[in-house]
Amino acid sequence: MTMYFSDEPDHIQMLRATLRRFIEKEAPRPKREEWRRAQAWPRDVFAKLSELGVCALTVPAEFGGQGPDWYAATAVIEELSRCGSFLAGPYIHCAFYGGGNVAESGSPEQKAVLLPKIAEGKVQFAYGFSEPDVGGDLASVQTRAHLEDGGDTVVINGSKRWCTGADWADYIICLVNSDPEGSKYRNLTLVLASLQGLCARQRFDGHFGNIGHATSLSRASGSFSGRNSPAEIRLAWSQR
Incomplete structure (x- = not known):
C-alpha cells in the first residue's frame, strides 16, 4: 500500500499524476501480461519513460540532472510499482544503483562519462x-x-x-x-x-x-x- 502525505509538494503531486497517465497509456494490463509471458522488461517503454526526465532526479545538475531529489525519485518508484517491477526495477537499477553510487563515489572521469547517460536512462x-x-x-x-x-x-x-x-x-x-x-x-x-x-x-x-x-x-x-x-x-x- 502506498502511503501519501497530505502536504506533499506540488511538484511531487504533478509527478505522480504524470506517471499515472503514463502507466495507463504505456503499460496497460494486456501489455504487462505480454511482458510477463516473454519474461522481459519493455526497453522501448522505458526509453519513453526516460524522456520524462525521471532518471535525472538522482543526478546533479552539473551533469545534466535535476537533482538529487530523492523524495521525487522515491515517488517515481512508488508510482511505477503500480504495474509491477517491469519499469520500477530498471528505474532503480539506473537511477539509484547507477546515479546514487556514481554521483557519491565515482571518480571525476566516471561522473563525466556516466552521469549524463544515467540522466537520460541510457545505461543500466x-x-x-x-x-x-x-x-x-x-x-x-x-x-x-x-x-x-x-x-x-x-x-x-x-x-x-x-x-x-x-x-x-x-x-x-x-x-x-x-x-x-x-x-x-x-x-x-x-x-x-x-x-x-x-x-x-x-x-x-x-x-x-x-x-x-x-x-x-x-x-x-x-x-x-x-x-x-x-x-x-x-x-x-x-x-x-
Whole structure:
C-alpha cells in the first residue's frame, strides 16, 4: 500500500499524476501480461519513460540532472510499482544503483562519462555482492581485486550470484576483497566493472515479480576476471 502525505509538494503531486497517465497509456494490463509471458522488461517503454526526465532526479545538475531529489525519485518508484517491477526495477537499477553510487563515489572521469547517460536512462547497473559461498555475510566475500602495473590496472577475480539484472545491465558494482591480509570490513572495496564478456544465468523465472532479471553471474568456469584502468573502474578503492 502506498502511503501519501497530505502536504506533499506540488511538484511531487504533478509527478505522480504524470506517471499515472503514463502507466495507463504505456503499460496497460494486456501489455504487462505480454511482458510477463516473454519474461522481459519493455526497453522501448522505458526509453519513453526516460524522456520524462525521471532518471535525472538522482543526478546533479552539473551533469545534466535535476537533482538529487530523492523524495521525487522515491515517488517515481512508488508510482511505477503500480504495474509491477517491469519499469520500477530498471528505474532503480539506473537511477539509484547507477546515479546514487556514481554521483557519491565515482571518480571525476566516471561522473563525466556516466552521469549524463544515467540522466537520460541510457545505461543500466547491477549489484554484485553475494557469492556462491557467501550469503548475507558480505564482509566475507572471496572475490579479489588488486592493482597491477604500478596502480594503472585493476584485476578482478571471483564469482557472484543474486546479481539481479546481470543479463541486461551495462555495469556491475562489485563488492571485492582488496586486501586479503587486512582487517575485516576495512579490506572491502567497491569496483565498477563492465559486464561485457560475462555470462549471466537466469535462476528464478518470474519469481517475486522480477521479470527478466537474471541472478547469477559467472564465466564458463564459474568465475570472472577483468583488467580495467582505475579511472574507469574504481568507485571506492582503499589504498593501504
